[in-house]
Amino acid sequence: MARMKFLCDAERCIECNACVTACKNEHEVPWGINRRRLVTLNDGKPGERSISMACMHCNDPPCAAVCPVDCFLQTADGVVLHSKDLCIGCGYCFYACPFGAPQFPRTTDFGSRGKMDKCTFCAGGPEADNSVEEYQKYGSNRLAEGKLPLCAEMCSTRALMGGDGAVLADIYQERSLRRGYGSGAPGWSTAYGRNDRGSPFAPGGPGTGGA
Amino acid sequence: MRPTMRPLHALLLLIALLAVQSLAAPTFAQAQLYQAPGPNSPTTKEQVPLYVPQDDKLIGRVSIPDEKLAVLVQPEGREWREWRSHTLRLAIGGLAIGMTAVLTIFFLYRGTIRIHGGKAGRLVLRFNGLDRFAHWTTAVSFLTMALTGVILTFGRTLLIPLIGHQAFTPLAEYSKSIHNFVSVPFVVGLLMIVALWMRDNIPEKSDWQWVKTGGGLFSKAGGHHPEAGRFNAGQKGVFWGIVLGGIGMAVTGYLLMVPFAFTGIGGMQIMHVIHGLLAAVLIAVVIGHIYIGTIGMEGAFDAMGSGDVDEAWAIEHHRRWYEEQLRKGYVEGRHPAE
Numbered sequence: 001m002a003r004m005k006f007l008c009d010a011e012r013c014i015e016c017n018a019c020v021t022a023c024k025n026e027h028e029v030p031w032g033i034n035r036r037r038l039v040t041l042n043d044g045k046p047g048e049r050s051i052s053m054a055c056m057h058c059n060d061p062p063c064a065a066v067c068p069v070d071c072f073l074q075t076a077d078g079v080v081l082h083s084k085d086l087c088i089g090c091g092y093c094f095y096a097c098p099f100g101a102p103q104f105p106r107t108t109d110f111g112s113r114g115k116m117d118k119c120t121f122c123a124g125g126p127e128a129d130n131s132v133e134e135y136q137k138y139g140s141n142r143l144a145e146g147k148l149p150l151c152a153e154m155c156s157t158r159a160l161m162g163g164d165g166a167v168l169a170d171i172y173q174e175r176s177l178r179r180g181y182g183s184g185a186p187g188w189s190t191a192y193g194r195n196d197r198g199s200p201f202a203p204g205g206p207g208t209g210g211a
Numbered sequence: 212m213r214p215t216m217r218p219l220h221a222l223l224l225l226i227a228l229l230a231v232q233s234l235a236a237p238t239f240a241q242a243q244l245y246q247a248p249g250p251n252s253p254t255t256k257e258q259v260p261l262y263v264p265q266d267d268k269l270i271g272r273v274s275i276p277d278e279k280l281a282v283l284v285q286p287e288g289r290e291w292r293e294w295r296s297h298t299l300r301l302a303i304g305g306l307a308i309g310m311t312a313v314l315t316i317f318f319l320y321r322g323t324i325r326i327h328g329g330k331a332g333r334l335v336l337r338f339n340g341l342d343r344f345a346h347w348t349t350a351v352s353f354l355t356m357a358l359t360g361v362i363l364t365f366g367r368t369l370l371i372p373l374i375g376h377q378a379f380t381p382l383a384e385y386s387k388s389i390h391n392f393v394s395v396p397f398v399v400g401l402l403m404i405v406a407l408w409m410r411d412n413i414p415e416k417s418d419w420q421w422v423k424t425g426g427g428l429f430s431k432a433g434g435h436h437p438e439a440g441r442f443n444a445g446q447k448g449v450f451w452g453i454v455l456g457g458i459g460m461a462v463t464g465y466l467l468m469v470p471f472a473f474t475g476i477g478g479m480q481i482m483h484v485i486h487g488l489l490a491a492v493l494i495a496v497v498i499g500h501i502y503i504g505t506i507g508m509e510g511a512f513d514a515m516g517s518g519d520v521d522e523a524w525a526i527e528h529h530r531r532w533y534e535e536q537l538r539k540g541y542v543e544g545r546h547p548a549e
Contacts, residue, residue: 184263
């Protein structure tokens with residue numbers, strides 16, 4: 001079974017924002033919600049790098065560990081999904097997430113922020129695959145159609161890759177060897193470095209921090 | 212001679228130039244197409260790093276309006292997760308259970324503290340309607356927020372296995388809303404308490420005597436009881452604990468309610484830790500307060516129940532205050548002139 005991951009090759013990313021736009025369009029993401037974003041490090045200085053960042057679908061997801069209503073689940077592919085029916089919009093996942101992935105439709109509404117929204121790895125939610133309810137809550141489910149995340153498919157320089165982590169690592173290492181340099185896979189040590197068993201964790205099990 | 216030397220010079224110059232160029236050219240041409248392999252370039256695929264240790268915060272620049280997303284990696288979330296998953300539960304649960312255990316042992320040792328010599332039957336006005344309104348407004352809203360807060364903190368471990376996810380989500384959602392909205396009457400009650408009782412809660416010299424003798428808590432019935440005014444040192448401690456702790460909880464709570472209005476994510480994590488620690492302390496203090504106001508001491512509940520206490524209780528526990536009330540004529544059946 002594949003272990004789905006994202007890998008953004010910072011040496012290739014040209015900050016074109018195609019991944020961001022593709023994501024917004026594919027899932028009809030509302031205004032103000034940023035499932036994917038581009039962050040430029042050392043902007044205008046030597047060593048400038050742009051990195052496309054979204055939910056990294058961690059091995060041991062902090063969001064799932066701190067959620068008071070236990071609304072997260074991890075699929076057999078390692079994709080971290082959540083149930084908007086169970087989410088109470090408390091914002092704890094945003095406190096814990098190292099990547100700032102969880103998004104809320106409202107921010108200053110006397111403690112009510114609406115249901116959390118985040119990258120689904122184009123895998124929808126807990127609802128039936130490609131159902132109307134699933135699309136309305138989480139956007140399209142490309143994974144169920146045998147397709148990979150659109151952000152990565154759309155990337156013009158093949159900087160952003162999404163798919164089986166082992167394959168992505170192989171491509172990235174071969175590519176870096178050929179060109180002679182590589183600054184590592186951004187976020188991988190944080191998302192998968194600890195406890196990298198390469199296998200997903202059962203929801204609520206010890207891997208997700210349990211209860 | 213001169214004209215013949217010129218071509219020779221030119222030739223020598225050309226050779227020199229070519230020599231320089233032939234040395235420089237390959238590097239120059241290569242640099243345009245490839246990055247020159249440096250001393251650190253990987254020679255095998257395995258040498259290409261994948262996992263680069265990331266222990267510091269990584270902040271860049273974003274071109275979207277949501278500037279807080281410029282933070283690429285915030286490792287502090289890991290500490291907050293540890294706090295939320297373990298430390299917070301240990302603090303709240305540990306202090307509450309610890310306090311209950313101490314009180315149970317104390318109750319077994321001391322039992323209900325009786326009024327020495329029995330009730331006098333005459334009543335003294337202790338708290339008027341406004342006093343009691345302020346107290347119960349604060350008390351009911353505090354208990355509501357403590358209960359809803361505990362549901363959100365412990366519900367996943369204790370309630371989801373019992374009632375299931377589908378039933379727990381509405382419970383948690385209502386708990387969150389109630390927790391947020393009940394904070395308003397809590398703050399109103401708190402401010403009333405400050406206005407009504409702060410004057411009588413200023414620490415004074417005689418409080419030291421009360422602290423030294425443990426408030427007479429450990430002297431068996433009939434033993435010496437330190438003199439006190441309207442409030443003894445223990446009550447003053449509860450007062451300042453509730454007032455200062457309550458203000459701290461209100462400030463941190465309201466800041467958490469308007470996310471990113473005043474602080475970033477780091478500030479909110481700290482606010483949450485302060486809020487949780489204060490909650491743990493206050494819940495334990497309030498458990499002690501409820502104990503001594505109900506089963507712990509005979510005649511104490513009347514003060515906040517009907518507002519009138521028995522004369523014997525007043526003389527025993529707050530002699531100085533009783534004498535004052537007597538002068539003012541607040542003791543039933545006795546007149547200051549008598």
